[in-house]
Each structure stands twice: as C-alpha cells, then as structure tokens.
Amino acid sequence: MHHIPTVAIVDDDDGVRNSLASLIRSLGYEARSYGSAPEFLADCETGDPDCMISDIQMPEMNGDQLQAELIAAGRRFPMIFMTAFPTAPVRERVMAAGACAFLDKPAEPDTIAHHLAAALAHGHA
Amino acid sequence: MSSRLSAAQHSASRSTPPDTALPQRSFFSPAMNTTALRIAAALLALCIFLFDTLSPLEGAVAVLYVLVVLLAAGTGRRSDILVAAVTSLILTVVAYVDTHGLSLAGAPTLRALVSLAAVTIATLLSLKNQAATATLAAQARLLNLSHDMIFVRDTFGQITFWNRASEETYGWSAAEATGRIADELLETRYALPRDAADRVLHDTGRWDGTLEHRTKAGGRITVESRWALQHDARGRIVGVFETNTDVTEREAAHAALVQSERRYRRMFDATRVGVVQEDWSAARRELAALGLADGEALAGHLATHPDLVARLRKVTKIVDVNPAFLAMIGAESNSHLHQTVDDVLSESDPTFGPALAAFARGDGFHEGETEIVRADGSRVPVIFAITFPTVDDGDGNVLVFVVDITERRQAQDAVLHAQAELAHAARVATLGELTASIAHEVNQPLMAVVTNGEAALRWLRRDKPDLQEVDSAIGRVVSEGRRASEIVKRIRAFLTKTPTRSNALDVATLIEEAAQLVQRELARAEVELRVEVPADLPPVIGDRIQLQQVLVNLMVNAGQAMAEHDGRRLLTITADQAHCQVEGGRIEIALRDTGPGISPQHLERLFDPFFTTKPEGMGMGLAICRTTAEAHGGKLSVENPPDGGATFRLTLPIPHHGTAA
The missing domain is CATH 3.30.450.20 (PAS domain)
Structure with a gap:
C-alpha cells in the first residue's frame, strides 16, 4: 500500500495552523497539528513525522530551540521553518543546523508545496 | 454812611477779644481805652466844677460839661453817658447854688439854664448815637459771623x-x-x-x-x-x-471732576479692552416682577426658563460702546445693528442667565467666557467682566469689559496640536519598538488567508471536489481576513493624530486593549501577563489613545527589563479605587514586574526627558507618559518594592458625581 507522508505542523496561531493543515491535506498528505513546541515533543506515541513545518516565534519554546532539542534527541526528519519576523542570525543558525527551508510569513502556498515535496523526496531518498 | 460804618467798626472791634482785630488808629486795648475816657471825663468834670465854683469869671463855664458827656460817650456805653450827664447836671446846679444861692440872679441863672439845656441836648444826642451805633455793631457782628x-x-x-x-x-x-x-x-x-x-x-x-x-x-x-x-x-x-x-x-473740585471725566473718557476710547455700557433697568423690573426673593430660587428659575433669558437679552439695551469693542465686532460705528445684548451675544451663549442671577443677587461683579457675534456673523471667543453699579448709580450704567481671546485660543490650540504631534511621535517610536510584534500580528492572519485560499482552490480542483473542505477553508479565509483588519485598525487607531478627547473610559477595557497591543511582544520576551481588575470600578475621564500609550509604554518597558533578567518573568497589572483626602477619588493602576528594579541612581531622573538606560532609546517615553498622566489630572510614579522588581503607579482622578460625561 502506498505510504501517505505525515507532516507535523507546530504553530501557536490557530488560524495559521488550521490553514496549513487544510493545505497539506489538499496536497494529499496527512497533517498533524501542534499548538506549541512542548506539545509536539510530548507526543511520543505517533512517532516521527515525515516532515515538520514549525513557526519560529512561539511562547514557551521557539522554533530554533525546538530544532536544537530534536537534534539533541537524535530525532532527524526534514524540517521547514517559517517566521513573520525573519532575521538573518536566526535564518543562518536554523539553516546551519540542517533545516530544509526558512520561509517568511506570509509564505506562498506553492512555495510551501514545493519545499514540502522536496523535503519528502529528500527524506525518502 | 461810611463814617457811621466806621463808628460801627469801632464799636464792633471793641466788643471783640483784645487779641483779634483791633480798631484802627488805636494804641490802647478797648478796656484801657474805656478806662482812660472815663478818667478823662471825670478829671474834666472836676476841672470844670472847680473853675465854675472858684473862678470869679462870670461866664457859661458849665456849658463845657457837654465835653464831659461827649468824652463819656466815647466809651460807647449808655451807662457812662448817663453817669456823665447826671454828674454834669448835678455839678452845674451845685456850682450855681454855691455861688448864687437858691435865689434867681438874672443873667447867671439864664447861663446856668442854658448850660443845663446844652448838657441835656448833648446827652440825648449821645444816647441816640449810642443806640444807632449799638445797632450797627450788632449788624457788624452778624457780618463777622x-x-x-x-x-x-x-x-x-x-x-x-x-x-x-x-x-x-x-x-x-x-x-x-x-x-x-x-x-x-x-x-x-x-x-x-x-x-x-x-x-x-x-x-x-x-x-x-x-x-x-x-x-x-x-x-x-x-x-x-x-x-x-x-x-x-x-x-x-x-x-x-x-x-x-x-x-x-x-x-x-469741578475742574478735577471734568479732568477725571476726560481721563476716563480717554481710557474708554483708547483701551484695547472692549467696553460696553448697558442699561439693565428693564431686566431689573422683569426680575423683580417674578417675586423670587431668594437668589438661589431666581438662579434656578433662570436656568429652567431659557425663554425668559432670551426675552431679557432683547430688553437689555446697549447704551454706548468704545472703539475697541467696535473693532472687536468689526463694526464701523456705533450702528443700529447693535442695540441690545441680543445683537451681540451668540444664540448659544450660556452666560447671560448666570449674569442676570448675579445682578439680581446684588453682586457687584460677574465674569465669564463666551462668544460674541461680529457684524459679519462670525464668532469671537471672549472673556468678560461685568461691573454692576452701586444703587445710586442706577441700572443704566452696567459696564461690561470684554477681551478678545482669539489669539489665546489659537495659542492654546497650537499647544494642544504640538502635544498631539509629540504624543504621535512617541506612539510611532513605541510602535517602532514593537515592529517585530506588529509584523507577526499582521502577517499571521495574512498567512492564514493565503494558505486557506490556496487550500480551498486545491480542494475544488480535485477530480472529485471536496466541497466541505472548500467550505471550511473559505470560512477561515473570511474570519482571518477580519482578524487582520482588526489588527490594522487597532494599530491605526493607536497611530492616529487626534486632538485630545475626553471620554469616560472603562479601566478594564483600557488595560485590555493596551495589553492586546503588547501581548506578542511580551510573549516574545517570555513574560507572563496577569491582569487583576475588579469589575465595579468607576470610569475615568480621559483620552483613550493617550492613556493606552502610557500603559503600552510601561508594559513594553517592563517586558524589556525582564528580558535580560533570569528568574520568573511576571508582569502584574492591578487597578484599584483609592480615596485621597485632598484629591478625592482616584483610580490607581499599578504595573509590577519581576525585573531587576530601577537602580537607585536612576530613580530620580527616570522621568526626565532624554534620560534613557537603553542603548538606542530616545528617552522620551516615560517623560511623555508622566506629562500625559499629569494632563489628565493624575500622576505617574515608580518605586522598587522590597521584594524585588519595579512598580509603576498611574493614578487618575475619578470625576465628581454628576460631571461624568
């Protein structure tokens, strides 16, 4: 049976999270939504997603801290980051740590789709 | 006549005390003079008597007694004349008897009779003259009075x-x-x-x-x-x-009066203060006809009867105006256009009723601020002072002094405008510090809109369109679009340059709206925000945007202070009602953070303009905050509580009951 890729969405903003979930499902993937980084880390039952799209600016734990935690835990899967307030230092740090993409909000859905497809293909390869 | 008056003068002078006016040509005091005359008369009488008795000369020596009477008459006293006369007559008779015995002796007898007759006549004339002199003396005394x-x-x-x-x-x-x-x-x-x-x-x-x-x-x-x-x-x-x-x-006195009149006329004509002379006697009659003795009752009646005030405006006549007032109302001359107060006051004037009440109460003075109507119909803001005349000056002399305050108003407006500009600049600066948060705030819903839209299209373009997904995606587009516009609206309201407005503001809403603007900023700095506002606080009066500006500023500062501080990051905002004996009811909004507190050397200067502890700070934020608080009749202070952090206190007055808009 054909494997349906799973994409995890981590964003504290309900509107952004719900719209991304809808987009991802419309692209034919399975979407899992998390309202915060700790919430994602706490979800141990469902296993690692095929890809993760995460916001940078979040209360409690931000995007790059999440990335660092995951890498530290040895959990490696493609990660795409987005931010409404991009700064060069954060971009460099995140990309250097191995992120697939660093997108500015609002991001073009086509761009998201493109990076998602690339990430998933890369992850399978 | 003149000689008789001179005699009167003598007499009158003699009757006066010796130290005042002396009679002319006199080297003696009146008393001395009188005594001397008496002595002279006595000596003369004695001489005549001796001569008459002892001299062998047969002649009318006794006729010389006339001189004695005249000398005695010189004293001006009736008694002296009579004494001299009687003495003379007796001495004449004694001398005759002594010489000739009691028998008739022809010629000597005749001579004695002639002498007696001469003395008698002289006495009568002297007495008459004395009487006339006495009358004149009395008249002269009157003239002296x-x-x-x-x-x-x-x-x-x-x-x-x-x-x-x-x-x-x-x-x-x-x-x-x-x-x-x-x-x-x-x-x-x-x-x-x-x-x-x-x-x-x-x-x-x-x-x-x-x-x-x-x-x-x-x-x-x-x-x-x-x-x-x-x-x-x-x-x-x-x-x-x-x-x-x-x-x-x-x-x-008359000249002084004329001069004074001229001086006041010059003042009236030359002063830059407008002066209007008005006749309030008709108003006095109408007010008296109301029969309301109590001043308060009358004031109440006037306040509730605008029609009465309107009528009294029409019967209160303008008697005279000065050139300054003419210039103020833009009139060429004291034209027929301005005959009553009604022609000058704007129809919305609220001051005439209270002025009438003051007038009826017997106040001497009343002042206020109103608008007068120029000849071209435009309005002039003025302050005025009315002096009601005292009773004896009459109601026709009510003087009103009027000062055009257009320029002052303009200056005030300019200050308010400058304040608004400054506050705006401060808000822009504050928003500058909030750029990251604002970008986030706005971009989040935009992101959601675009993503939902794209998702909806994709659901629609499927071989078998999933209309339910389309429906929910488009629903989210709409709500996210609204959310975006709300955010923009909020920021724009915050940035709008508006003159100060005073409204009744709910304290909880005020804090809530300000918190919304900085929520993201605080989240970014990982600051927990706790708001504790009781539900039943009375409203404060003020400008919503300006007060929010203060709160936003204080919250951003707190967030920044705690961002570089280890430990718990908690910002607590509380609001309470306090009562101050001097200042009345107050609302106190306290913002307490768990940051490092304000260092003691900065406490004093914290609110000074251009004082800043931030490397890129302008140092205007807190200065403007304090100015704003004070402009609202409130205060802004800071303290370091004993258990750490800093507490900013914004106190605002609660309006007195009944004045809340």
Whole structure:
C-alpha cells in the first residue's frame, strides 16, 4: 500500500495552523497539528513525522530551540521553518543546523508545496 | 454812611477779644481805652466844677460839661453817658447854688439854664448815637459771623470796612486793609473789563460775577462776588458793599471732576479692552416682577426658563460702546445693528442667565467666557467682566469689559496640536519598538488567508471536489481576513493624530486593549501577563489613545527589563479605587514586574526627558507618559518594592458625581 507522508505542523496561531493543515491535506498528505513546541515533543506515541513545518516565534519554546532539542534527541526528519519576523542570525543558525527551508510569513502556498515535496523526496531518498 | 460804618467798626472791634482785630488808629486795648475816657471825663468834670465854683469869671463855664458827656460817650456805653450827664447836671446846679444861692440872679441863672439845656441836648444826642451805633455793631457782628468775605469800599475804592472772614481768608487784618484801594490790595482780576461791571452796578445798583483775588500769602483764590451800591440818606452814592464767596475749592473740585471725566473718557476710547455700557433697568423690573426673593430660587428659575433669558437679552439695551469693542465686532460705528445684548451675544451663549442671577443677587461683579457675534456673523471667543453699579448709580450704567481671546485660543490650540504631534511621535517610536510584534500580528492572519485560499482552490480542483473542505477553508479565509483588519485598525487607531478627547473610559477595557497591543511582544520576551481588575470600578475621564500609550509604554518597558533578567518573568497589572483626602477619588493602576528594579541612581531622573538606560532609546517615553498622566489630572510614579522588581503607579482622578460625561 502506498505510504501517505505525515507532516507535523507546530504553530501557536490557530488560524495559521488550521490553514496549513487544510493545505497539506489538499496536497494529499496527512497533517498533524501542534499548538506549541512542548506539545509536539510530548507526543511520543505517533512517532516521527515525515516532515515538520514549525513557526519560529512561539511562547514557551521557539522554533530554533525546538530544532536544537530534536537534534539533541537524535530525532532527524526534514524540517521547514517559517517566521513573520525573519532575521538573518536566526535564518543562518536554523539553516546551519540542517533545516530544509526558512520561509517568511506570509509564505506562498506553492512555495510551501514545493519545499514540502522536496523535503519528502529528500527524506525518502 | 461810611463814617457811621466806621463808628460801627469801632464799636464792633471793641466788643471783640483784645487779641483779634483791633480798631484802627488805636494804641490802647478797648478796656484801657474805656478806662482812660472815663478818667478823662471825670478829671474834666472836676476841672470844670472847680473853675465854675472858684473862678470869679462870670461866664457859661458849665456849658463845657457837654465835653464831659461827649468824652463819656466815647466809651460807647449808655451807662457812662448817663453817669456823665447826671454828674454834669448835678455839678452845674451845685456850682450855681454855691455861688448864687437858691435865689434867681438874672443873667447867671439864664447861663446856668442854658448850660443845663446844652448838657441835656448833648446827652440825648449821645444816647441816640449810642443806640444807632449799638445797632450797627450788632449788624457788624452778624457780618463777622459770615463765612463770606465782606468789605465796603467808598467812592474812591478805599476799603472802609473789612469783616472777619476777609481777615481770615485774605490774610490782612481790618487795620491793614482799611484805607487801601481794594483792587490794588487784592490785585483783582476780572473776567470782563472792570468798566462793564461798574456800568452794570451803576445802572442796576448790583453786580455779580466771578473774580480772582490775591491773598496776603500770595495765593490766588477764585471768588463769586456780589456788589451792591450804598447810598446815604439823600440818595448819594457813598460806597460799594462787596460780598465774596471763596469758590476756589469748588472750582478745583469741578475742574478735577471734568479732568477725571476726560481721563476716563480717554481710557474708554483708547483701551484695547472692549467696553460696553448697558442699561439693565428693564431686566431689573422683569426680575423683580417674578417675586423670587431668594437668589438661589431666581438662579434656578433662570436656568429652567431659557425663554425668559432670551426675552431679557432683547430688553437689555446697549447704551454706548468704545472703539475697541467696535473693532472687536468689526463694526464701523456705533450702528443700529447693535442695540441690545441680543445683537451681540451668540444664540448659544450660556452666560447671560448666570449674569442676570448675579445682578439680581446684588453682586457687584460677574465674569465669564463666551462668544460674541461680529457684524459679519462670525464668532469671537471672549472673556468678560461685568461691573454692576452701586444703587445710586442706577441700572443704566452696567459696564461690561470684554477681551478678545482669539489669539489665546489659537495659542492654546497650537499647544494642544504640538502635544498631539509629540504624543504621535512617541506612539510611532513605541510602535517602532514593537515592529517585530506588529509584523507577526499582521502577517499571521495574512498567512492564514493565503494558505486557506490556496487550500480551498486545491480542494475544488480535485477530480472529485471536496466541497466541505472548500467550505471550511473559505470560512477561515473570511474570519482571518477580519482578524487582520482588526489588527490594522487597532494599530491605526493607536497611530492616529487626534486632538485630545475626553471620554469616560472603562479601566478594564483600557488595560485590555493596551495589553492586546503588547501581548506578542511580551510573549516574545517570555513574560507572563496577569491582569487583576475588579469589575465595579468607576470610569475615568480621559483620552483613550493617550492613556493606552502610557500603559503600552510601561508594559513594553517592563517586558524589556525582564528580558535580560533570569528568574520568573511576571508582569502584574492591578487597578484599584483609592480615596485621597485632598484629591478625592482616584483610580490607581499599578504595573509590577519581576525585573531587576530601577537602580537607585536612576530613580530620580527616570522621568526626565532624554534620560534613557537603553542603548538606542530616545528617552522620551516615560517623560511623555508622566506629562500625559499629569494632563489628565493624575500622576505617574515608580518605586522598587522590597521584594524585588519595579512598580509603576498611574493614578487618575475619578470625576465628581454628576460631571461624568
């Protein structure tokens, strides 16, 4: 049976999270939504997603801290980051740590789709 | 006549105390004079008697007793005359009897009878003269009682009588003045030529007019002079009786009055303050007709009867206005356009009713601020002061002083405008610090809109469109779009340049809205925000945007202070009602953070303009916050609580009951 890729969405903003979930499902993937980084880390039952799209600016734990935690835990899967307030230092740090993409909000859905497809293909390869 | 008056003068002078006016040509005091005359008369009588008795000469020696009577008459006393007369008659008879015995002796007897007759006649004449003199003396005493200067001059202009008032006012004694030419002594100045006065005097027997006289001290006095011709028994002119009233002070008072009048007129005409003279007597009548004695009741009646105030505006007449007021209302002259108060006051004027109440209450003064209508219909903001006249000046003399405050208003507006600009700049600066948060705030919903839209399209374009997914995606597009516009609206409201507005503001809402603006910023700094506001707080009066600006500023500062601080990051905002004895009810909003607190050396200067502890700070934030708080009648203070952090306190007054808008 054909494997349906799973994409995890981590964003504290309900509107952004719900719209991304809808987009991802419309692209034919399975979407899992998390309202915060700790919430994602706490979800141990469902296993690692095929890809993760995460916001940078979040209360409690931000995007790059999440990335660092995951890498530290040895959990490696493609990660795409987005931010409404991009700064060069954060971009460099995140990309250097191995992120697939660093997108500015609002991001073009086509761009998201493109990076998602690339990430998933890369992850399978 | 003049001689008789001179005699009267003697007599009158004699009856006066010795230290005042002495009779002229006298080297003795009156008492000495009287005594001397008596002694002289007695000695003379004795001599005549001895001569009459002892001398072998047969002659009418006794006739000389007439001299004794006349000497005694010199004292002016009736008793002296009678004593001298009786003594003379007795001595004549004694001498005759001593010489001739009781028998008749022809010629000697006849001579004795002639002597007796001569003494008797002289006595009678002296008595008559004494009586006339006494009358004149009484009259002269009356003249001396007069406050008018009275003197008599003979046909040559020489002074023959000079009363007490003349002595006192002109300074020359009667002795000094008598015999002098009146016009020379007094250096009389005539308004008209002297001849004219004389002609009138001779034609009518009288003249009156205003003269100027000199005094002994050298001063000049103005007198009102009345002249009357004096005739003797045969109708010949013997002198002029002149009465002068000193009107110098009256004239000076009148001149001062005229001068004062001119001075006030100049002030009235030249001042830049508009002056309006109004007649309020009609208003007085109408107010009295109401029969409301109590001032409060009347004020209440006026407040609830605008129609009455409107009518009284029409019956309160403008009597006069000065050039400054004409200029103020842009009128050429005191035109018919402005006849009553109603023509000048704007129809929305709220001040005339209270002014009427003050007037009816008997206040002397009332002031206020209103608008007057110019000739071209435009309005002029003015302050005015009304002075109600005292009772004796009448209601027709109500004076209103009016000052045009257009320029002051403009200056005030300019200040308010500048304040608004400054506050705006401060808000822009604050938002600058919030850029990251704002970008996030706005971009989040935009992101959601675009993503939802794209998702909806994809669901729609599937081979088998999933309309349910489309439906929910588009639903989210709409709600996210609204969310975006709300955020933009909020930021724009915060940035709008508006003049200060005063509204009743709910404290909880005020804090809530400010918190929304900084929520993201605080989240980014990982600051927990706790708001504790009781539900039943009374509203405060103020400008929503400006007060939010203060709260936003304080919250951003707190967030920044705690961002570099380890440990718990908690910002607690509380609001409470406090009562201050002096300032009345207050709302106190306290913002307490768990940051490092304000270092003691900064506490003093924290609110100074351009004082900052931030590397890129402008140092205006807190200065503007304090200015804003004070402009609202409140305060902004800071303290370091003992258990750490910093607490900013914003206190705002609660309006008195009934004034809340």
